[in-house]
Amino acid sequence: MTRFLGRLGGWCARHGVIVLALWVIAAAGLMGGSLALGSPVSNDATIPGTDAQRAHDLMLTGFGPGFAAGGSVQLVVYSDKGLLIDKAKKAAVEQAVDRIRTVPHVVAVDSPYRRGGIAANLSIGLIAIRLQGNDTTKLAETTQALSKAADPARAAGLEVVAADGSTPADKEIKTGPSEIIGVVCALLVLVFAFGTLTAALVPIFTALVSVVTGLGVIGLLGYVVDVPKQAGIMATMIGLGVGIDYALFLLSRHRRLLESGVPVEESVRRTVASSGGAVVFAGGTVIIALSALMFGGFPLLSTLGWITGVSVVSAVLTSVTLVPALLGLLGHRINALRIPFLGRKRAEGSGWGGLGVWVARRPWRVLLASVLVLGALAAPALALRLGPLDAGYEARESDSRRAYELMTTGFGPGSNGPLIVVATLPGKVAKATDPIVDRLSREIDAVDGTAHVAAAKLNTSGRSVMIQVIPDYAPSDSRSAEVVRDVRAISVPGVELNVGGKVAAMVDAGDRMAERTPLVIGVVVLLSALLLLLAFRAPVLAIKAALMNLVSLGAAFGALALVFSIGLGSGLVGMDAPSSASYLQTIFFSVPIESFVPLMLFAVLFGLSMDYEVFLLTSVRQAYLKHGDNGRAVAEGLGSTGRVITSAALIMVAVFVAFIAYPDPMVKTFGVGLAVAVAVDATIIRGFLVPATMVLLGRANWWCPRWLDRLLPNLSVEGHEEEPAAAPAKDLVTAG
Known part of the structure; x- marks a missing residue:
């Protein structure tokens, strides 16, 4: 491997302009394509084989329009002056509901003026919207259109915000000033380490090219796989760190060789053959660790792991190709723009x-x-x-936070994380008030920590019912998990009960x-x-x-x-x-x-x-x-x-x-x-x-059984061409 890397580094040093141009074109093309086409992300946290997933799958069939794939949205309406039942405010809300019904993919809208739709204080209401045929990766865009349709309510002085699970949940986390701050801090460290601005800028430039390339690839991957919303920011965080570090290790070795009188091209070749091998092995361990997340049984985590690994692959590739190209182009000018009093040996x-x-x-x-x-x-x-x-x-300034606080004030903390109980009945029933369904509802209501149990909804086959349960506690409260487990422990003869919803899904996770x-x-x-x-x-x-x-x-x-x-x-x-x-x-x-x-x-x-x-x-x-x-x-x-x-x-x-x-x-x-x-x-x-x-440990550090030594392939992290001859065989500890 070291010979291959040495030849690769030497070639890149001799053809620096070509390598630099190829990387800039690749980075610009991939990122440009990602920006032009968009970078779809997904917040799909399904976990196959769990109780919450079975509840979700059952909920998608036979419970009427809006429960099939497409998503749902809730808009919270708040009146800080007066009540929602005031004539003018009610008219404005109903006008908003009528406009919402005209938005594409909307199949059902529940007005706040229904049973349970308005809080006891009569100043907070909930518009429930069910969608059908909508791409779940575009739920944020649909939510924006629905929120815009509620402008008549805002014109009447009401506040309208989308509840959690409706807005930024599926929206990619955008990059911001943190990258700039991190890069500036890294540049300062490099200037102190090398003492020259030119040398300090090489790792920064290669890391930025690496990150941009990786983000472009990740953005386009969103059209092939479900990319978590955190993937971009995690890739940037890890990519910047390892990209700068890998280039730093290579540059440090190169400058030491130059100081010892080695010619530029030979120094680059030796640097990539030696430290480049260490970079490849180091990057390989990061990728192995991230890829092992596939054994976690959580698809979202697995995808987040290997997609973050894309940034590490990009960092390794730029380190063993772009860095030697820049070193070859700069030559001894790598030590130009020296900062006084810094970088002294x-x-x-x-x-x-x-x-x-x-x-x-x-x-x-x-x-x-x-x-x-x-x-x-x-x-x-x-x-x-x-x-x-x-x-x-x-x-605090986000819509989801504002909606959460309004829901808590109006309907209790548990309204932000309702449980969805889907029960398969032993036989077909004609109505949702059947004795076995009533018994199930009573059993759920008797569980400690349940604030409200909604009326059961029967599916079209008459074989399943869906019941929404509002806990007493917020989704992040550990007691909510206990409510989930207690509801799942309910036993009604002949009834197979599954509990879904966000809280239940996180319990399963x-x-x-x-x-x-x-x-x-x-x-x-x-x-x-x-x-x-x-x-x-x-x-x-x-x-x-x-x-x-x-x-x-x-x-x-x-x-x-x-x-x-x-x-x-x-x-x-x-x-x-x-x-x-x-x-x-x-x-x-x-x-x-x-x-x-x-x-x-x-x-x-x-x-x-x-x-x-x-x-x-x-x-x-x-x-x-x-x-x-x-x-x-x-x-x-x-x-x-x-x-x-x-x-x-x-x-x-x-x-x-x-x-x-x-x-x-x-x-x-x-x-x-x-x-x-x-x-x-x-x-x-x-x-x-x-x-x-x-x-x-002493010499035991380097002990290796002879049989194992014969079996292992002849790999090396670093080449030693520029080093003095190795120690005699007797100095290397082996045993039979």
Whole structure:
């Protein structure tokens, strides 16, 4: 692989203009096509085989118009002065309802002036709209048209907003200033690291080309697969981080070779053959970790994982082609526009090299201290609270948040997450008031936590009934999940009962995640260890490295628990507290974390942690191959990579912190978790824990049974053409 990468890097350096032009054309073409055609997204959170999914499937057949595929919309009407039943206001609302009926795909509209349509305070009403034949990926566009049709009510001084599940749920999260902030912070770190503006701009440019290309591909994929609304922002977040980091590693090696007198083209070839191999392996671990989410049993999570992996593939490709092309074009001008007093070389043995020597002399004490610190950081994770996020945690100025608060005021918190009970009856009944249906309704009404049980609706076959249940609690309240489980526990002879709706679906998602999490973790760790084994031909080192990457997860989950579950600063990261909250509650209040976030966070973090592990281990291995002294190799490896890894980590932390400013709560949780984990990983783990364990393991790090050594293919993360000859065979530990 290293020979191929070396030839590829050399060719790109010689044909820099062609490579640069091809990448710019590809990026512009893909993004242009995505913008011109649109980037459809989906918020389909179906989980095959679950009770909620069975309820949903049954609901689609035989219950009248509007329950087939197409979606439904609710508009909340509010009068802050006077009552909705006032003559003028009622006339305006009814005019709006008549106009809504003329909107394409509308098959049924329930006016607020029906039983249960107006709140007890007579100032809040609900227009329920059912659609048929509408593309569910265009539900946001349809909602805008329906909201526009309600303008007569607004003209009468009424407020009309779309309820949660009707508006931005299927609308792609658009990019914003966070990318700019992240890029500027990354540029500052690179300027301090390299001391020249030209060198600092190379990773920024390649990362931007990579991200634009990846987003263009993802946008067009929306016409082939269901792309989650968070895919674009997740791809941007991860793509920027790894794209800049990979280019940084290559550029650092190239500048060192130039300083030693190697010609430009030869330096580029050696750089791509060596560090390029590490980039490919590091990117491969990220992709493996993200792809393993397919074992989670949650299609939305699986798709989000592999689509985010598109940005990683793009980052790897630009690193091994566009970066060498730019290095070839710039030549020695890579050091142009030098910033005074920055980028100066430190004395040999200082900084990270000195830390490596210090750790190597006292490994047991360093190991114990590292474990204690990491344990303290991870301890809050025991308080991690998982649960569905409802619109009550959206940005305060959003329509969905406003509708949520109006629904809560008028109809109770449970109205934002009704349960849909679909029951299959033992035989055909003629009406919805049949004794067996009445008994079922009474059983549901007797469940603790049910605020209202609507009248049963019979399907056309007379074999199924649908009953809407309003809980006492908000969708994000853990007690709502208990209501779901209690309703599902109801037993009426001959009746098969299924519970659907958003809350029920999230309960099923949480159960599925808990069931599949060990499998996903096992697959990721096993495949990553196998990849490391192929790269380093050292089983102890591969297993230890794979397991070590799990450690940073504890710190990430601890940070999430502190900020969101315990609420120590949730307001400081931009989460808006309920309107009724006190001053302190606007800063400190508990926020649930979606059940699939920890698993997604695990996959992303494991892959990113492996990046730093690969670069550190390759440097240690190079040193060990030279002289066979394990302790010295660890110190030298840490000294040669510490500054680069720290710079790379600072860049990632800056990018992830910038994304905390996004209004979407899920993006905020990822920003906090990723930033903390990367910071801990690049300092405590790579600076102390990994070197200490490697020193203690000694020559066992590099042990490999002879039979396994013969079976493994001859791969290498980094080529060593520019290095001195390897150590004699006796210095490499093998055993039969």
